[in-house]
Amino acid sequence: NAGVTQTPKFQVLKTGQSMTLQCAQDMNHEYMSWYRQDPGMGLRLIHYSVGAGITDQGEVPNGYNVSRSTTEDFPLRLLSAAPSQTSVYFCASFRTSGFPNTGELFFGEGSRLTVL
Amino acid sequence: GDSVTQMEGPVTLSEEAFLTINCTYTATGYPSLFWYVQYPGEGLQLLLKATKADDKGSNKGFEATYRKETTSFHLEKGSVQVSDSAVYFCALSSGYSTLTFGKGTMLLVSP
Numbered sequence: 001n002a003g004v005t006q007t008p009k010f011q012v013l014k015t016g017q018s019m020t021l022q023c024a025q026d027m028n029h030e031y032m033s034w035y036r037q038d039p040g041m042g043l044r045l046i047h048y049s050v051g052a053g054i055t056d057q058g059e060v061p062n063g064y065n066v067s068r069s070t071t072e073d074f075p076l077r078l079l080s081a082a083p084s085q086t087s088v089y090f091c092a093s094f095r096t097s098g099f100p101n102t103g104e105l106f107f108g109e110g111s112r113l114t115v116l
Numbered sequence: 117g118d119s120v121t122q123m124e125g126p127v128t129l130s131e132e133a134f135l136t137i138n139c140t141y142t143a144t145g146y147p148s149l150f151w152y153v154q155y156p157g158e159g160l161q162l163l164l165k166a167t168k169a170d171d172k173g174s175n176k177g178f179e180a181t182y183r184k185e186t187t188s189f190h191l192e193k194g195s196v197q198v199s200d201s202a203v204y205f206c207a208l209s210s211g212y213s214t215l216t217f218g219k220g221t222m223l224l225v226s227p
Contacts, residue, residue, distance in 0.1 A: 004159075033214065035217075040219065041219060042205065042217050042218055042219035042220050043160075043205065043217040043220075045214060048214055058214065090159055090160070092159075092160075104162045104165070105150075105152075105160075105162070105215055107159030107160045107161070108159050109157075109158060109159045110158075110159050
């Protein structure tokens with residue numbers, strides 16, 4: 001029972017490099033999202049997706065790209081890394097039991113990214 | 117827009133002490149409310165939830181009651197353990213897919 005799997009767990013980049021954080025879920029959840037966690041800031045939503053082929057911006061989308069070609073996968077791309085993107089990134093998928101939202105957000109274990 | 121305000125931490129308690137972590141919210145409509153817990157080095161896990169006014173969520177000895185009149189969802193536990201040391205996040209959802217989180221409150225419990 002894998003749940004939400006994120007890779008890599010740790011990554012060090014140099015300013016200007018690009019990389020992709022991978023996220024996969026095996027629960028057939030329609031909704032997936034990316035958050036970043038910074039000290040004193042809590043969790044901030046970067047991008048989210050309500051289904052394959054549909055994505056939308058969250059609170060802090062600048063510098064990040066996403067796509068959703070399958071239900072299972074929701075990769076987060078950093079096109080040109082900056083030190084301000086040093087953070088812990090969490091992928092989460094959503095189970096709902098109807099509107100309004102009564103479901104549980106399932107989180108991956110996180111990816112710690114350092115940009116030098 | 118929606119927002120969640122939590123008391124700042126860290127909250128430092130001795131084992132078997134009573135715990136309260138305050139949470140208030142601002143939202144349109146009638147949101148669902150959640151408490152998530154994050155143990156060191158892990159992702160967040162749902163601790164408890166409440167979906168309508170006066171509902172009480174409970175799990176692992178923790179409780180929180182959805183108070184619409186005071187827009188609050190305070191987390192309580194009668195007797196904390198060292199293993200409860202973690203960061204606790206209050207969150208709300210007034211829509212279909214995204215949650216709004218508070219900044220988190222660190223709890224440190226000493227033996």
